[in-house]
Amino acid sequence: MRPLSRAAILAVGSELLTPSRIDTNSLFITEQLNLLGIDVVFKGVVGDDRDELATAARAALGRVDLVICSGGLGPTDDDLTREVVAAVLNRPLVEDQAIVDRIEARFASRGMRMPEINRRQAMVPAGARVLANENGTAPGLWLDEGDRVVVLLPGPPREMQPMLTRVMRERLQARSAGGALVRRIVRITGRTESHTEEAVRPLYEPWARAPVPISATILAALGQIELHVTARAAARGEAEAALDAAVRQVAAALGHDAYSVDGRSLEQVVGDLLVERGWRIAVAESCTGGLVTSRLTDVAGSSRYVDRGIVAYANEAKVELLGVPHPLLEEHGAVSEPVAVAMAAGIRTRARVDVGIGVTGIAGPGGGSPAKPVGTVAIAASTASATRSRVCRFIGEREPIKFQAAQAALDMVRRMLSEAGGPGGSGGPSGGPKGPPLRR
Amino acid sequence: MRPLSRAAILAVGSELLTPSRIDTNSLFITEQLNLLGIDVVFKGVVGDDRDELATAARAALGRVDLVICSGGLGPTDDDLTREVVAAVLNRPLVEDQAIVDRIEARFASRGMRMPEINRRQAMVPAGARVLANENGTAPGLWLDEGDRVVVLLPGPPREMQPMLTRVMRERLQARSAGGALVRRIVRITGRTESHTEEAVRPLYEPWARAPVPISATILAALGQIELHVTARAAARGEAEAALDAAVRQVAAALGHDAYSVDGRSLEQVVGDLLVERGWRIAVAESCTGGLVTSRLTDVAGSSRYVDRGIVAYANEAKVELLGVPHPLLEEHGAVSEPVAVAMAAGIRTRARVDVGIGVTGIAGPGGGSPAKPVGTVAIAASTASATRSRVCRFIGEREPIKFQAAQAALDMVRRMLSEAGGPGGSGGPSGGPKGPPLRR
Numbered sequence: 019m020r021p022l023s024r025a026a027i028l029a030v031g032s033e034l035l036t037p038s039r040i041d042t043n044s045l046f047i048t049e050q051l052n053l054l055g056i057d058v059v060f061k062g063v064v065g066d067d068r069d070e071l072a073t074a075a076r077a078a079l080g081r082v083d084l085v086i087c088s089g090g091l092g093p094t095d096d097d098l099t100r101e102v103v104a105a106v107l108n109r110p111l112v113e114d115q116a117i118v119d120r121i122e123a124r125f126a127s128r129g130m131r132m133p134e135i136n137r138r139q140a141m142v143p144a145g146a147r148v149l150a151n152e153n154g155t156a157p158g159l160w161l162d163e164g165d166r167v168v169v170l171l172p173g174p175p176r177e178m179q180p181m182l183t184r185v186m187r188e189r190l191q192a193r194s195a196g197g198a199l200v201r202r203i204v205r206i207t208g209r210t211e212s213h214t215e216e217a218v219r220p221l222y223e224p225w226a227r228a229p230v231p232i233s234a235t236i237l238a239a240l241g242q243i244e245l246h247v248t249a250r251a252a253a254r255g256e257a258e259a260a261l262d263a264a265v266r267q268v269a270a271a272l273g274h275d276a277y278s279v280d281g282r283s284l285e286q287v288v289g290d291l292l293v294e295r296g297w298r299i300a301v302a303e304s305c306t307g308g309l310v311t312s313r314l315t316d317v318a319g320s321s322r323y324v325d326r327g328i329v330a331y332a333n334e335a336k337v338e339l340l341g342v343p344h345p346l347l348e349e350h351g352a353v354s355e356p357v358a359v360a361m362a363a364g365i366r367t368r369a370r371v372d373v374g375i376g377v378t379g380i381a382g383p384g385g386g387s388p389a390k391p392v393g394t395v396a397i398a399a400s401t402a403s404a405t406r407s408r409v410c411r412f413i414g415e416r417e418p419i420k421f422q423a424a425q426a427a428l429d430m431v432r433r434m435l436s437e438a439g440g441p442g443g444s445g446g447p448s449g450g451p452k453g454p455p456l457r458r
Numbered sequence: 459m460r461p462l463s464r465a466a467i468l469a470v471g472s473e474l475l476t477p478s479r480i481d482t483n484s485l486f487i488t489e490q491l492n493l494l495g496i497d498v499v500f501k502g503v504v505g506d507d508r509d510e511l512a513t514a515a516r517a518a519l520g521r522v523d524l525v526i527c528s529g530g531l532g533p534t535d536d537d538l539t540r541e542v543v544a545a546v547l548n549r550p551l552v553e554d555q556a557i558v559d560r561i562e563a564r565f566a567s568r569g570m571r572m573p574e575i576n577r578r579q580a581m582v583p584a585g586a587r588v589l590a591n592e593n594g595t596a597p598g599l600w601l602d603e604g605d606r607v608v609v610l611l612p613g614p615p616r617e618m619q620p621m622l623t624r625v626m627r628e629r630l631q632a633r634s635a636g637g638a639l640v641r642r643i644v645r646i647t648g649r650t651e652s653h654t655e656e657a658v659r660p661l662y663e664p665w666a667r668a669p670v671p672i673s674a675t676i677l678a679a680l681g682q683i684e685l686h687v688t689a690r691a692a693a694r695g696e697a698e699a700a701l702d703a704a705v706r707q708v709a710a711a712l713g714h715d716a717y718s719v720d721g722r723s724l725e726q727v728v729g730d731l732l733v734e735r736g737w738r739i740a741v742a743e744s745c746t747g748g749l750v751t752s753r754l755t756d757v758a759g760s761s762r763y764v765d766r767g768i769v770a771y772a773n774e775a776k777v778e779l780l781g782v783p784h785p786l787l788e789e790h791g792a793v794s795e796p797v798a799v800a801m802a803a804g805i806r807t808r809a810r811v812d813v814g815i816g817v818t819g820i821a822g823p824g825g826g827s828p829a830k831p832v833g834t835v836a837i838a839a840s841t842a843s844a845t846r847s848r849v850c851r852f853i854g855e856r857e858p859i860k861f862q863a864a865q866a867a868l869d870m871v872r873r874m875l876s877e878a879g880g881p882g883g884s885g886g887p888s889g890g891p892k893g894p895p896l897r898r
Binding site: 033034035036037038039040041042044045046048049052057058059060061062063064065067070073074077081201203235237244246301303305306307308309310311312314315316318319320321324325326327328329330331332335339369381382383384385416417420 | 472473474475476477479480481482484485486488489492497498499500502503504505507510513514517643675677686741743746747748749750751752754755756758759760761764765766768769771772775779821823824825856857860
């Protein structure tokens with residue numbers, strides 16, 4: 019039988035055609051299929067509508083050898099996937115007694131009688147193989163149609179994901195060519211999209227001509243650039259090995275600007291660096307409003323190294339809680355490098371920790387001036403032996419400005435902690451390119 | 459000409475077929491089209507692939523009267539939307555000198571020469587009307603094909619959104635039937651999905667039979683339930699009026715559990731209540747790690763009422779910064795109602811504000827015990843005249859637990875501030891169901 023190599027994913031459900039809901043199941047499904055070297059060439063979303071679903075299913079079957087549908091397997095009249103797919107494949111629906119028994123048992127185990135409506139879920143297209151659902155009543159279905167395969171999965175992620183994982187292992191693996199499509203994400207801060215492109219572009223041609231060909235795409239968002247590097251090989255191990263080498267080349271080309279090659283977030287990288295040194299951190303924030311601390315504490319185990327965070331929005335709070343001197347605020351304004359430095363040093367000494375962060379800025383939409391427009395943010399990091407600080411101008415609206423400022427603050431600490439040989443620095447009172455090594 | 463009523467949306471770009479990127483443009487496009495009473499019946503995602511794009515475009519044109527594509531209008535070889543759509547519509551590509559001039563001027567204004575590659579963006583299908591792009595080089599295109607219309611929009615949201623808004627006003631409005639599909643979102647906390655359903659279900663049948671029929675869907679996520687209420691009417695005003703009445707009925711059925719009927723987030727609702735009273739707030743957080751304060755400060759203008767936030771992860775920080783008494787921590791443990799109350803009262807008095815919040819809990823994955831499993835969170839709110847507190851058990855992983863805890867804390871303040879007649883309360887030292895009215 020021809021191995022499966024091209025897939026289409028259909029998400030079924032009228033709520034997925036409203037302005038407030040989106041199909042995210044396809045991300046998990048894509049990730050799983052790619053692991054077997056199966057490409058997703060098309061994704062579609064249709065409502066609970068017989069004609070639209072039939073048209074989409076027919077179109078997909080004409081274009082690919084594997085169609086995966088999610089949703090529409092529930093017990094209500096809206097749930098049409100089973101019967102529409104049966105019609106498209108010209109098969110009758112037949113009642114599967116084993117499914118009825120399983121659903122009845124599921125209800126009985128909770129002391130309930132199966133509602134008659136659930137009997138619909140036992141009507142399956144003739145010839146279908148039933149995929150057990152460990153987390154719900156809707157069974158999945160596997161349908162062979164010549165060389166092609168149609169898989170019907172339930173919509174709720176906690177039912178769909180374990181079912182697909184099992185189908186992958188028990189059925190799809192044997193039907194794929196055995197190849198693998200593996201992807202790594204390199205996360206980058208501190209340079210623009212085009213400067214990233216410039217640095218990595220020389221790698222593209224040798225990658226394309228390599229025995230295990232590698233391709234790359236740059237995705238840019240405010241405050242973060244990602245380079246997605248993909249390898250396709252006969253075996254997963256081969257693809258992984260080629261990616262290891264490719265990612266090393268990227269890291270060499272980008273230097274410290276590449277902060278993660280293994281899926282870790284910036285806050286995880288900072289957390290790991292702190293754990294490595296046995297250091298603790300405290301954060302003084304103004305315009306980021308707690309986001310820096312919240313991101314640091316998104317990481318499991320962060321209570322080991324996050325001591326405290328202070329959101330000092332009002333000037334008095336900066337004086338009272340962080341010891342920022344009044345004259346400094348008057349002379350430079352609350353949004354200034356000296357105040358950020360005083361905040362970072364203030365929280366560090368008051369919390370008696372190893373690293374302090376200070377962030378003060380104008381997140382907008384109000385509060386800007388010609389000298390300090392919305393998006394102006396002063397950031398500082400302080401240790402016992404070094405200080406760094408800078409003023410940034412971020413673009414976008416309030417939330418993106420908060421994110422970019424948090425990103426820049428975390429990145430400043432990351433660089434400080436990872437450039438162990440010499441901390442460098444700019445503008446801070448005790449920092450400098452030839453400053454003493456960081457305390458260990 | 460037949461009015462446009464059924465639309466399909468196609469997103470173009472290979473990155474949208476990877477496990478890490480999703481098409482979100484279609485949400486904005488759907489929202490806009492619905493305002494004109496145009497239904498979205500199908501959404502598709504295709505890669506930068508000539509055959510797939512042509513097949514998808516052809517299929518869409520056979521099913522709907524309006525096709526909106528986003529993406530693939532850039533200057534590189536990957537950008538195929540213009541030429542594939544021209545081929546599908548059997549039209550030649552012709553160079554539009556006005557576009558060349560505009561792109562050249564855009565580059566010149568930044569002191570640069572237009573790269574030759576950008577000339578591709580001026581090749582348009584014969585008969586297309588050009589849609590100006592205020593935020594980028596890629597112009598959009600409007601194509602009449604008999605009674606049907608194809609609109610090509612650029613992919614980046616900041617280019618796509620203003621362009622679509624303008625097309626809506628200048629072209630689509632006149633081509634729609636003048637009907638309107640309007641949706642409101644009622645946001646709910648403090649009850650489960652099934653209890654929400656129970657309360658609102660009696661409304662469904664009269665709604666369906668009303669002159670302006672109304673339909674509703676419940677969408678549930680951890681910590682938040684949404685009821686989406688949709689009306690379809692000949693004119694937008696009619697739909698809005700019907701929804702006003704429907705939303706009032708929902709609010710009556712759900713009481714204080716419905717916190718927003720106008721799109722406002724919980725943090726906005728809390729902010730508005732604070733502004734109404736001229737009150738200021740301060741937050742003491744432990745397990746939420748700054749998230750409560752960060753959410754409060756996501757709201758523009760929040761510096762008027764957010765005084766400060768303190769993330770006291772370590773016990774010493776709770777004592778030192780919030781004045782939580784040592785014996786209280788020893789007797790009840792850091793995760794306890796008395797400690798949450800002491801945190802809320804401590805930050806309120808130290809910051810000299812009107813409302814204090816205290817949150818302390820176990821976000822996991824570590825730190826749980828049989829008596830206080832992961833997800834146990836104590837929450838308190840304190841004013842000069844009232845205190846409320848409770849202990850919650852949340853489910854899920856670390857980030858969802860943080861979100862649910864922040865949601866519960868903000869909701870506690872909301873209820874305290876909006877139940878102006880009598881603050882009520884439970885378990886706090888100075889609160890009680892018959893406590894004095896809140897200070898104004």
